[in-house]
Amino acid sequence: MEKASWQKTPIWLYVFCCLVALYIMLPVIIVAVMSFSGGDFLEFPPSKLSLRWYKAFFQSSEWLQAAWNSTRIALGVVAISVILGLLAALGITNRGMKRRKVFNTVLMIPLIIPPIIVAVAMYMTFGKWGLLGTYPGVLIGHACMVTPFVLILISSSLYGLDSRLYDAARVLGASHFRAIRLVVLPLIKPAIFSSILFAFIVSFDEVIISVFLVSTKTVTLPKMMFDSLRFEITPIISSISTMLVALTISVLAFSAMSKSIAERKK
Amino acid sequence: MNMLLNAPRPREKKERFYFRVKNPWVGAILMIVPSLLFLLVYYFYPLTKLIPQSFIGPDGGGTLALFYKFFSSKLCLQTLVRTIQISALVTGITLLLGYPYAYLTATAKPKVAAIFLSMVVLSFWISLLVRTYSWMVLLQRFGIINQILLWLNITEKPLKLMYNQFSVAIGMVHVLIPFMIMPIYSVIKGIDKNLISAAMTLGASPSRAFLKVTFPLSLNGVAAGVLLVFVQSLGFYVTPMLLGGPQTMMISSLIDRHMLAYLDWPFGAAISMVLLVFTVIFMLGFDRFFGLDKLNQAQL
Numbered sequence: 001m002e003k004a005s006w007q008k009t010p011i012w013l014y015v016f017c018c019l020v021a022l023y024i025m026l027p028v029i030i031v032a033v034m035s036f037s038g039g040d041f042l043e044f045p046p047s048k049l050s051l052r053w054y055k056a057f058f059q060s061s062e063w064l065q066a067a068w069n070s071t072r073i074a075l076g077v078v079a080i081s082v083i084l085g086l087l088a089a090l091g092i093t094n095r096g097m098k099r100r101k102v103f104n105t106v107l108m109i110p111l112i113i114p115p116i117i118v119a120v121a122m123y124m125t126f127g128k129w130g131l132l133g134t135y136p137g138v139l140i141g142h143a144c145m146v147t148p149f150v151l152i153l154i155s156s157s158l159y160g161l162d163s164r165l166y167d168a169a170r171v172l173g174a175s176h177f178r179a180i181r182l183v184v185l186p187l188i189k190p191a192i193f194s195s196i197l198f199a200f201i202v203s204f205d206e207v208i209i210s211v212f213l214v215s216t217k218t219v220t221l222p223k224m225m226f227d228s229l230r231f232e233i234t235p236i237i238s239s240i241s242t243m244l245v246a247l248t249i250s251v252l253a254f255s256a257m258s259k260s261i262a263e264r265k266k
Numbered sequence: 267m268n269m270l271l272n273a274p275r276p277r278e279k280k281e282r283f284y285f286r287v288k289n290p291w292v293g294a295i296l297m298i299v300p301s302l303l304f305l306l307v308y309y310f311y312p313l314t315k316l317i318p319q320s321f322i323g324p325d326g327g328g329t330l331a332l333f334y335k336f337f338s339s340k341l342c343l344q345t346l347v348r349t350i351q352i353s354a355l356v357t358g359i360t361l362l363l364g365y366p367y368a369y370l371t372a373t374a375k376p377k378v379a380a381i382f383l384s385m386v387v388l389s390f391w392i393s394l395l396v397r398t399y400s401w402m403v404l405l406q407r408f409g410i411i412n413q414i415l416l417w418l419n420i421t422e423k424p425l426k427l428m429y430n431q432f433s434v435a436i437g438m439v440h441v442l443i444p445f446m447i448m449p450i451y452s453v454i455k456g457i458d459k460n461l462i463s464a465a466m467t468l469g470a471s472p473s474r475a476f477l478k479v480t481f482p483l484s485l486n487g488v489a490a491g492v493l494l495v496f497v498q499s500l501g502f503y504v505t506p507m508l509l510g511g512p513q514t515m516m517i518s519s520l521i522d523r524h525m526l527a528y529l530d531w532p533f534g535a536a537i538s539m540v541l542l543v544f545t546v547i548f549m550l551g552f553d554r555f556f557g558l559d560k561l562n563q564a565q566l
Contacts, residue, residue, distance in 0.1 A: 006462060008472065009370060009373065013369075017367050017370045020363050021367075027397065027401055028389075030400065030403070030404065031403055087298070088298050090297050091293075091295065091297030092298065094297065096294050097295075106302070113313070113501075114500060114502075114545060115503070116503045116538070117538045120316070120521060121313045121535075123525065124315065124316075124319060125315050143308075144308050144309040147305070176293060205393035205394070207395050207504050225399070226507075229399060230507070233402050237399055241393075241400070244393050244396050245392055251391070252391060
């Protein structure tokens with residue numbers, strides 16, 4: 001018998017989708033190429049290739065300080081949100097969990113409410129608590145937004161797990177926590193690894209919360225880019241953008257790699 | 267036999283209440299408590315503090331004056347209406363562009379699908395600031411698009427492509443289109459192919475099979491995508507701020523202006539409340555018609 005298949009795709013659909021794909025990818029690619037312009041303005045195609053705008057970034061102590069602040073904050077956010085998100089995912093997917101939907105929805109709310117509202121709310125409350133403009137303040141603000149991401153990533157990996165493995169461990173005498181430590185955690189290692197990477201990049205790229213919560217001392221890279229773009233379109237942003245895109249690509253590549261290594265082991 | 271006797275017996279030490287809980291439900295809850303507590307203190311508490319902030323008058327008593335001020339100001343009302351208009355426009359365009367893309371990605375051969383899918387995933391994870399900046403570079407007065415138009419002799423003078431509704435829409439669609447494509451993609455991917463084959467065997471033309479079988483079954487994904495894009499557009503901040511001008515101010519820019527420029531916190535809080543209420547209304551409406559759990563299919 002013939003295997004069931006989708007109807008044939010008309011050629012115009014391919015053309016249309018290629019155009020949409022161009023729309024999605026082309027702007028970023030063009031900026032990446034332009035970032036290597038040597039002139040005072042960005043050109044496409046660059047008449048002279050140079051690393052001028054990259055040098056400008058690495059020679060500016062302000063930009064470097066902002067990049068370092070972002071890194072520091074993102075590392076802290078990874079630590080907090082991956083621990084919180086992992087625990088929550090283990091709880092949510094637990095068979096004994098009651099009212100799963102309610103708790104899941106509550107924990108997902110930060111993904112839905114417009115971040116501008118949250119930024120305003122945190123701005124006022126954190127100000128009273130003396131957290132405004134401080135390193136812990138920004139860290140906490142970001143962690144609230146990132147934890148639900150981690151929860152989604154890890155819980156979807158947990159839902160895909162064969163629950164008999166956990167049962168087997170329990171039958172053989174392991175306690176709930178021992179079964180989780182020795183059986184479940186090793187199996188979801190790739191998901192934990194990618195949630196670390198994605199938590200890092202979400203915090204590293206976060207703009208809105210940072211715009212409201214940082215001070216000149218804790219200014220993050222996206223906040224500094226946003227501020228400078230409000231007044232002019234400077235070429236130095238093109239080199240930073242290209243490096244951020246490279247960071248994103250490597251995060252996706254690493255996460256895909258860890259997944260495929262885990263599959264091969266099976 | 268000997269071996270069996272020597273097998274380690276289950277340890278019978280004193281029970282610590284949180285390590286071996288009798289009720290599995292308590293064990294599950296205990297795992298959620300840390301993140302729940304964290305969000306309650308640092309996320310939900312500040313949000314609830316917005317309510318008293320926006321209802322307190324200058325004399326300290328409760329008042330609706332700030333909301334009266336919002337709904338009687340022409341600028342504020344215009345901004346609110348414009349925000350809803352732009353959001354609807356952006357949702358419509360992302361649907362028109364995103365549905366065919368998601369359909370093709372879900373039904374194409376694995377290799378082709380992987381390429382199309384990876385572009386959406388990559389775009390989703392690239393910083394939205396970077397993506398907005400690329401549009402600024404492309405659309406600016408002497409940007410590439412104007413250069414091409416000049417070179418093709420379509421226009422004599424560079425066009426004003428930035429700081430208008432067009433540039434805001436083009437940038438927002440670019441940033442939000444993954445949120446439309448992903449849920450539709452995953453729903454179409456889950457449709458049983460046999461249904462389409464059956465329809466065709468029973469004499470339906472390909473387009474009829476699509477309209478009568480595939481499309482109705484994909485509506486859950488469309489609903490999720492529409493909600494995600496629309497709700498996010500309502501509160502969109504970075505892209506309208508950078509690609510738009512005073513003529514295209516959205517409600518988020520209004521909040522930003524009152525909070526950070528005029529330092530009028532109570533009014534900023536009141537506008538935020540208005541935005542929050544509108545967001546919640548649309549969410550509840552969605553829940554009523556489709557059920558919010560449809561959003562689970564939108565996982566990226």
